[in-house]
Amino acid sequence: MTRRLLGALLLIVLGARWPGSATSALRASAPRESRPYLPELRTLSAATLTAQSVGSPLPPWQAGTLDIHVINTGRGDAALLILPDGTTMQFDAGDGGAPVGSPRGVPVVPDGTRRPGEWIARYASRVMSHYRTPGIDYAVLSHLHDDHFGALPELARHVPIRTMLDRAWPEYGDVSGGGTFPATDAYVAFARAEPSRMVRFEPGRTDQIRLLREPGAYPDFVVRNLFANGQVWTGAGQATRSRFPENAAALPADDRPNENESSAGIRVSYGAFDFYTGGDIPGRPRPGVADWHDIETPVAQVVGAVEVAAANHHGNRDSTNAFFVSTLQPRLWILQVWSSDHPGHDVLDRMLSKRLYPGDRDVLATDISPANRIVIGPLLDRLISARGHIVIRVERGGGTYRAIVLEDMDESMNIKAVFGPYQSR
Numbered sequence: 001m002t003r004r005l006l007g008a009l010l011l012i013v014l015g016a017r018w019p020g021s022a023t024s025a026l027r028a029s030a031p032r033e034s035r036p037y038l039p040e041l042r043t044l045s046a047a048t049l050t051a052q053s054v055g056s057p058l059p060p061w062q063a064g065t066l067d068i069h070v071i072n073t074g075r076g077d078a079a080l081l082i083l084p085d086g087t088t089m090q091f092d093a094g095d096g097g098a099p100v101g102s103p104r105g106v107p108v109v110p111d112g113t114r115r116p117g118e119w120i121a122r123y124a125s126r127v128m129s130h131y132r133t134p135g136i137d138y139a140v141l142s143h144l145h146d147d148h149f150g151a152l153p154e155l156a157r158h159v160p161i162r163t164m165l166d167r168a169w170p171e172y173g174d175v176s177g178g179g180t181f182p183a184t185d186a187y188v189a190f191a192r193a194e195p196s197r198m199v200r201f202e203p204g205r206t207d208q209i210r211l212l213r214e215p216g217a218y219p220d221f222v223v224r225n226l227f228a229n230g231q232v233w234t235g236a237g238q239a240t241r242s243r244f245p246e247n248a249a250a251l252p253a254d255d256r257p258n259e260n261e262s263s264a265g266i267r268v269s270y271g272a273f274d275f276y277t278g279g280d281i282p283g284r285p286r287p288g289v290a291d292w293h294d295i296e297t298p299v300a301q302v303v304g305a306v307e308v309a310a311a312n313h314h315g316n317r318d319s320t321n322a323f324f325v326s327t328l329q330p331r332l333w334i335l336q337v338w339s340s341d342h343p344g345h346d347v348l349d350r351m352l353s354k355r356l357y358p359g360d361r362d363v364l365a366t367d368i369s370p371a372n373r374i375v376i377g378p379l380l381d382r383l384i385s386a387r388g389h390i391v392i393r394v395e396r397g398g399g400t401y402r403a404i405v406l407e408d409m410d411e412s413m414n415i416k417a418v419f420g421p422y423q424s425r
């Protein structure tokens with residue numbers, strides 16, 4: 001074993017302590033407390049540290065790396081980010097969508113023996129296997145729909161969530177402007193049960209989600225809160241402006257800002273690498289409504305080009321407008337799918353259109369429903385992956401990254417495919 005490798009191993013062990021933990025370097029090697037979802041810390045071999053080869057398990061996160069895990073449960077969005085210093089962030093954890101077994105849905109994975117929140121917790125614990133105590137430093141909820149929050153209470157029961165940000169705290173009175181979802185009450189109860197960890201997500205800011213362990217070590221890493229409740233960052237300082245009209249509350253119920261339009265979104269930047277994710281904001285609102293219902297256009301104006309974008313609203317037909325596509329120009333598109341609406345045929349056309357932006361791009365989906373396969377047909381063959389967990393692994397400094405697809409039918413973490421390396425622009 002080389003000295004460099006030993007150093008890397010030491011960094012992983014030392015760098016994996018929670019902030020404020022009294023664990024010393026010596027005690028890190030002492031016997032560990034029992035962790036319900038975890039095997040004991042493995043002895044990492046050179047092979048597990050470096051190999052990202054098909055058929056073998058995903059190598060562990062290493063200090064300096066940014067990992068974006070898009071976790072497929074078949075029941076909604078769920079992304080877990082491990083930031084370069086080991087700070088962890090969950091962005092949405094859904095348990096909703098089409099009724100289980102509906103031909104409009106996709107299969108629940110790995111299977112229906114556990115709720116999605118527990119599957120996500122088990123996944124989180126596996127990728128935090130080098131932490132002394134697995135925990136989620138930040139959870140961000142894009143908006144109050146069950147395919148985004150439904151799994152959060154269950155997830156928090158198994159893996160502690162230290163800070164929870166959402167767009168509405170502490171007022172959940174008039175969240176939807178029409179239409180409520182049955183599980184909303186469950187989330188509100190979850191939030192109010194532990195008010196000390198709740199924070200209202202404020203667009204424009206870069207200090208609500210921060211590196212907690214070694215902030216000084218990664219000065220070119222930043223999480224920008226882009227928008228929420230129709231307030232969109234302007235690109236200058238922390239200033240925002242409202243996309244919603246001042247008289248919104250006085251509009252007929254059907255014309256008021258709705259829950260999707262009120263979503264929160266972020267941009268994660270690491271050197272030249274940028275990742276965008278923004279809940280369910282629309283960019284092609286239903287016919288006849290005012291232009292301000294298009295949230296994607298002002299968002300695209302401040303986000304600019306990114307390396308990787310999670311498609312808004314799961315790639316639903318009201319999202320991913322031409323301006324958004326031609327402005328973000330992602331090298332990789334990620335589709336978080338739970339319905340036969342995901343993606344819309346036209347949406348996929350726009351994502352793939354070289355008239356909207358030149359150059360190569362790849363599209364990965366967590367799944368594609370059999371119904372949508374029939375409707376869209378051969379265009380879906382252009383996806384480089386149509387099933388599995390998707391891991392974007394960004395190397396130290398953000399200059400290069402890979403897309404790694406993991407088996408989602410079991411908990412092996414086995415790699416199904418590796419794409420890249422891609423170069424950040």
Ligand SMILES: [Zn+2]
Nearest residue numbers: 145147280313
């Ligand atoms: Zn959704």
